[in-house]
Amino acid sequence: MLGLIILLQMLLAVLYFGKIGAITVGVSMTILAFMYVWVSRHSLKDKYIELTRNEIPWLYDSIVKMANKAGIRIPHVYILDDYIPNAYSFGSSIVLSVGLFEVLDREEILGVAAHELGHIKNKDTLFFPMVVYGRYLMILLAVMIILFSHNLFLKVLSIAFYILYEMERIEFFKDREFKADETAVRLLDRPLSLKDALEELKYYEDLRTHVKDSALPGIEPSIERKPKKSFMDTHPTYDERILRIILESEGINIRNILK
Amino acid sequence: MEPHEFKLTEEGIRAVLPPLEAEIMEYMWKVRTATAGEVYEKLKDKHPDMRRSTVSILMNRLCERGLLERRVEKGRGGMRYVYNITTTREEFEQKVVESILDALMNNFKEATFAYLSKIKK
Numbered sequence: 001m002l003g004l005i006i007l008l009q010m011l012l013a014v015l016y017f018g019k020i021g022a023i024t025v026g027v028s029m030t031i032l033a034f035m036y037v038w039v040s041r042h043s044l045k046d047k048y049i050e051l052t053r054n055e056i057p058w059l060y061d062s063i064v065k066m067a068n069k070a071g072i073r074i075p076h077v078y079i080l081d082d083y084i085p086n087a088y089s090f091g092s093s094i095v096l097s098v099g100l101f102e103v104l105d106r107e108e109i110l111g112v113a114a115h116e117l118g119h120i121k122n123k124d125t126l127f128f129p130m131v132v133y134g135r136y137l138m139i140l141l142a143v144m145i146i147l148f149s150h151n152l153f154l155k156v157l158s159i160a161f162y163i164l165y166e167m168e169r170i171e172f173f174k175d176r177e178f179k180a181d182e183t184a185v186r187l188l189d190r191p192l193s194l195k196d197a198l199e200e201l202k203y204y205e206d207l208r209t210h211v212k213d214s215a216l217p218g219i220e221p222s223i224e225r226k227p228k229k230s231f232m233d234t235h236p237t238y239d240e241r242i243l244r245i246i247l248e249s250e251g252i253n254i255r256n257i258l259k
Numbered sequence: 260m261e262p263h264e265f266k267l268t269e270e271g272i273r274a275v276l277p278p279l280e281a282e283i284m285e286y287m288w289k290v291r292t293a294t295a296g297e298v299y300e301k302l303k304d305k306h307p308d309m310r311r312s313t314v315s316i317l318m319n320r321l322c323e324r325g326l327l328e329r330r331v332e333k334g335r336g337g338m339r340y341v342y343n344i345t346t347t348r349e350e351f352e353q354k355v356v357e358s359i360l361d362a363l364m365n366n367f368k369e370a371t372f373a374y375l376s377k378i379k380k
Contacts (some may be wrong), residue, residue, distance in 0.1 A: 049331075049338075056337050079338050081331050083319045101337045102295050103312045109337070204312040 002172060005165045006134050009141045012158055016149055028140050032133040040091060040129065048095065051077040062110050063094075063117070066187040070121040077113075084208075085201055089116040089125050103204055104197055111184065111194030118183030124176045131169055138165045166232075173234035181241055182248050191249040195242050202238035265359055272348075275355055279306075280317050284326060288348045294339050318342055326351070 013021040053060040060077065067074045076093040080086070085099040094116040100109055119125055138161070145158040185191040266274045273281045279302075286301055287293060299314040321327040322342070329340040346354070363371040 049333075055333050059337065079331075083315070083322075083329065083340060098331055098338045098340055099315065101339055102315045103310075106337075200310070200312060203310060204316070207312060208316055 002131060002134060002165065002168050005161055005168060006137060009138055009158065009161045009165075012145060012154060012161070013141045016145065016151065016154055021144075024144060025141070028137055032136060036129055036133055048078040048080055051079055058106060059109065059113070063113055066110075066114055066117050069187050070117055070183065072117070072121050075117065075120060085204060087112045087116050089119045090129075091125055092120055094120070104200055107190055107193035108197035108200060111188060111197040114184035114187045115180050115194060117187060118180030119176070121183050122176065122179050124180065127176070128173070131172060135165065135169060138162050170232065170234050174236045177236050177241065178244055181245055185245055185248045185252065191252060192245070195245045195249070198238050198242050198245070202242075205238075265355075272351070272355075279313070280321055280324075283314070283317055283321060284344075284348075284351075287321075287327065287342065287344050292341060292343050294341055296339070298342075 010025050013025055015021070017024070051060060063077055064074050073092050075089075078093060078095045080095050080097040082097040083099045083102070084097060085103050086095075086097040087100060088095050094113060096109065096113065096116075100112060104112070119128075142158045142162040146155050149155055149158075181194065184194050188194065264275065271281070272284060276284060282302060282305075283298055286298060290297075295311065295315045295318050298318065299309070299311050302314065303309055318327060319329070322329055326345060327342045328345050329342050332339055332341045360371070
């Protein structure tokens with residue numbers, strides 16, 4: 001669907017501006033493709049430490065086991081020197097921050113690693129950058145049409161395509177997060193460890209972002225938990241993910257009993 | 260660390276640090292080096308509801324305040340931050356007193372002089 005919307009936007013530009021529109025589309029796509037390649041090759045910075053088996057055998061072995069179960073190549077695992085618990089994946093690599101090791105136990109860290117393996121297995125590490133660069137192209141073409149076209153209908157149509165792309169993009173990202181969770185639940189020996197990890201990370205985030213400075217030492221009573229939900233959020237909430245993980249995990253249990 | 264607040268009703272370093280951060284610093288000044296996990300183990304008896312996340316956030320806040328510094332340490336159990344004190348308790352207390360007296364001298368010079376002379380006698 002996202003690809004179709006981009007195609008329609010490109011078609012508008014080419015049909016209205018003719019040769020100039022085609023050249024703009026071609027040049028933009030080439031620049032974005034170069035950016036994609038450059039960023040994917042330069043995404044590792046000094047703060048990353050590549051993990052070898054000798055350093056953390058329990059983590060390395062478990063990731064290898066889960067990667068084999070998922071039927072994917074053994075990923076490179078990098079440790080990021082950042083005290084904030086965080087994890088992400090790119091290409092066939094996963095990154096875990098040192099902060100994760102400070103607030104989560106082993107099972108929970110494996111839960112987080114399984115979620116990132118889920119993204120690799122579902123090819124999100126390939127699709128996500130394409131969707132992001134597709135967004136840049138949509139913005140560029142919409143701006144070009146709004147500024148240089150004299151046709152009001154065309155301008156409205158271009159804006160409508162852009163809004164549609166944004167809505168689809170948000171839904172796409174959310175859906176892929178749920179899918180990565182589903183995959184993780186199937187890869188883990190203890191499926192609910194991902195739920196436990198998300199609960200702890202939710203607590204961490206609440207405490208860190210919504211706490212009044214002077215109230216922090218009180219821990220619980222003064223925590224301000226304002227609903228943060230925004231229609232532009234590309235990630236589902238922790239609660240939505242936790243609920244789905246519980247349901248998925250229960251489903252696996254039932255299927256195992258029925259076998 | 261430059262204290263920006265002094266709570267007249269609190270005792271000791273609690274006058275310039277929030278209570279849990281003050282507790283962590285009390286412990287850190289004793290042991291000098293510790294991981295967040297070790298601090299958590301130490302504090303959880305007194306604060307059973309406390310979680311690892313809380314200790315991690317507070318220790319990193321103490322790093323931002325310049326009272327602690329952290330470094331990554333590799334171990335077979337995993338990666339972890341090891342926290343060190345950057346200043347002794349005595350140095351910290353001296354800094355607090357200097358900051359407060361500087362502020363008093365800047366804002367209430369004569370009254371501060373008069374009071375210091377009075378208590379000196």
